Amino acid sequence: MASSVSDSSRLDKGVREYYRSLPQDGKVQVTYVWIDGTGEGLRSKTRTLDGEPKGIEDIPEWNFDGSSTYQAEGSNSDMYLVPARMFRDPFALDPNKLVLCEVLKYNRRPAENNLRASCKKVMEQVRDTHPWFGMEQEYTLLGINKHPYGWPPNGFPGPQGPYYCGVGANCVYGRDIVESHYKACLYAGVKIGGTNAEVMPSQWEFQVGPCEGIEMGDHLWVARFLLHRVCEDFGVIASLDPKPMPGNWNGAGCHINVSTEAMRSPGGLQHIEEAIEKLGRRHAHHIRLYDPRGGKDNERRLTGRHETSSLHEFSAGVANRGASIRIPRQVGQDGRGYFEDRRPAANCDPYPVTEAIVRTCVLDEAGEGSA
Numbered sequence: 001m002a003s004s005v006s007d008s009s010r011l012d013k014g015v016r017e018y019y020r021s022l023p024q025d026g027k028v029q030v031t032y033v034w035i036d037g038t039g040e041g042l043r044s045k046t047r048t049l050d051g052e053p054k055g056i057e058d059i060p061e062w063n064f065d066g067s068s069t070y071q072a073e074g075s076n077s078d079m080y081l082v083p084a085r086m087f088r089d090p091f092a093l094d095p096n097k098l099v100l101c102e103v104l105k106y107n108r109r110p111a112e113n114n115l116r117a118s119c120k121k122v123m124e125q126v127r128d129t130h131p132w133f134g135m136e137q138e139y140t141l142l143g144i145n146k147h148p149y150g151w152p153p154n155g156f157p158g159p160q161g162p163y164y165c166g167v168g169a170n171c172v173y174g175r176d177i178v179e180s181h182y183k184a185c186l187y188a189g190v191k192i193g194g195t196n197a198e199v200m201p202s203q204w205e206f207q208v209g210p211c212e213g214i215e216m217g218d219h220l221w222v223a224r225f226l227l228h229r230v231c232e233d234f235g236v237i238a239s240l241d242p243k244p245m246p247g248n249w250n251g252a253g254c255h256i257n258v259s260t261e262a263m264r265s266p267g268g269l270q271h272i273e274e275a276i277e278k279l280g281r282r283h284a285h286h287i288r289l290y291d292p293r294g295g296k297d298n299e300r301r302l303t304g305r306h307e308t309s310s311l312h313e314f315s316a317g318v319a320n321r322g323a324s325i326r327i328p329r330q331v332g333q334d335g336r337g338y339f340e341d342r343r344p345a346a347n348c349d350p351y352p353v354t355e356a357i358v359r360t361c362v363l364d365e366a367g368e369g370s371a
Contacts, residue, residue, distance in 0.1 A: 004143030009235025020093065028052050029096040031089060032062055032081050033225050034103050037070025039113045039292040040240065040347050042225045052095040059083040059099050071103065071111055079111065080104040085218040090184040091229065098188060100222055116217060119351040123213035126362045130261040132338070133216040133354055134193065134209025138252035138346050139227065140244045141174045141202045142237040148202040148245065149173050149236050160250065163201045173202045174236070181206070181230045190223045191215075199250040199307070209257065217350040242291060242345040243300035251301035251308065252346035258357055259338035268336030275361035276316050276325050276339060282360050283314040283324070289352045291345035298345045309342060 030053065031046045045064065053059050066072025066079035081101040089096040103111040110117040123131070141149040150173025151157055162171045178195055185192035185206075193207040206227075208220050224240075231238045243251040262271045279286065291297035295311065302311035309315050309324040316325040318332045324343055331337035344353050359365050 004145055004147070004149065005235030006144045006232075007235075009233060013233075024095075026051060029089070029092050030059060031092070031096075031098050032083070032101050033098055033222065034064075034081055034101045035113060035221065035349075037066075037111075037113055039115075039349055041069075042221070042228060043069055044225070053086065053097060056083050056086050056099070059086065059097070062101075066103075066105075066111075071113070072105070076106055078106060080108065084116065085215075085222070087188040087190065087222055090187040090226065098222065098225070100218055100225075115349055115351040115355070116214070119217060119355040120214045122355050122358055122363070126358050127213060129362055130212060131354075131358055131362065132210040132212055132259050132264075133350075133357075134207060134211070134257040134338075135216065135220050135344075135350060136205055136207050136253070136255040136257075137220065137223065137240075138198055138203060138205045138254065140200070140239045140241065140252060141177065141204065141231070142239050142244070144235060144237065146237070148200075150202050157201045159248070160199050160201075163197060163203075164199045165196050171201070172197055174204070174234075177230060177234050177236065178204050178206075180234075181227050184226045184230055185223055188222065188226060190226065191219050192223060198252075200245065203244075203250065203252060213354075214351075216354050220350045240347040242297045242347060246300075248306075250306045253301065253308070253342060254344045254346050254348050254350075254353075255340055255342045256344055256350075256353060256357070257338050257340050258361070260362065263338060264336055266336060269331065269334075272327065272331070272337070272339050276327075278360050278364060279325060279341070279357075280314045280316070286341075286343065286356055286360070287311060289356045290343050290348050292347055292349060297347060298343070301345060302343065 028049045029046050030049055031044050033044045036043050062081040063078050065077050067074040067077035083099045084102050085100045087098040089098050102116050103114045105111050143149050166172050182195055191208055191211055195206040198205050208223050211219050227238045287295045298311055302308045304310040307321045315323040317323040318327045319329040320326055326340040
């Protein structure tokens with residue numbers, strides 16, 4: 001069996017700390033982060049600025065070789081990196097920055113996988129309704145050998161049951177990674193709301209939000225970047241595969257909690273129920289947008305078992321984790337609040353997910369922007 005951790009994670013981190021502590025003489029490192037042509041992978045590279053940027057407008061555009069990221073042909077490979085949102089850098093520390101970027105093609109039009117551009121336009125249209133989102137990102141820790149981290153090398157752990165929100169060495173694998181990621185998000189300024197161990201051993205979840213409008217996609221993508229970067233230090237892999245282990249194991253989703261100002265106000269339950277009715281009419285449309293392969297990944301996950309709804313049927317219910325849409329029990333009692341769409345896969349792109357929900361629930365249209 002191959003090693004469970006990468007060779008680079010075994011390097012002496014104390015040596016790195018010496019170099020990290022050296023003064024920068026007023027210079028600032030800015031790491032540009034972007035989504036590659038797969039729609040799932042993240043890339044980054046770093047440059048030096050002469051002073052600390054105070055806002056996104058102080059960070060210059062840059063470029064990269066799109067032929068090496070599945071985004072362009074070699075004969076016309078230069079792509080633009082346009083800064084979109086700035087965060088503190090928890091790896092290089094202050095005053096250094098991380099900046100999430102949009103990708104534009106040679107003609108300055110959004111790259112095919114740049115779904116932020118369309119989402120941002122729609123969020124501007126509905127800004128007066130103040131749409132809030134919270135996304136629950138599930139993921140699975142894998143060894144570098146692609147076997148779930150902490151699982152027996154040639155077998156399986158005990159059946160699901162003791163692992164969800166568990167404690168103890170026999171129930172929990174990789175907590176150091178989870179806690180490091182949490183702190184990295186807080187330092188960076190990501191709106192992380194919490195974390196917990198999930199139902200399958202080696203599977204975890206963190207929550208991002210509440211975020212308004214385009215902010216949701218920005219913060220979730222940077223939280224994912226931080227997760228992958230933290231896992232790199234520990235020598236393991238964070239997988240967003242919606243069904244990482246076949247058989248009687250839970251899959252991984254990215255449930256999204258949704259509300260508008262009207263839903264959060266007295267009498268908001270009526271607006272929630274109206275939104276759910278609209279979502280039911282466009283179930284197939286949303287399924288196509290809720291994973292990067294047009295529903296093919298969710299076919300493995302949304303089976304009606306393991307706390308999921310059926311891919312082919314729309315359902316809704318109060319406190320029902322086997323439904324497409326769950327209304328929390330407290331919302332039913334209060335008559336206002338939010339609803340949870342449990343269909344998005346763990347590897348979904350939050351931009352088309354939030355855009356589709358707003359187009360359906362607020363604008364009452366199927367929309368073509370991300371379809």
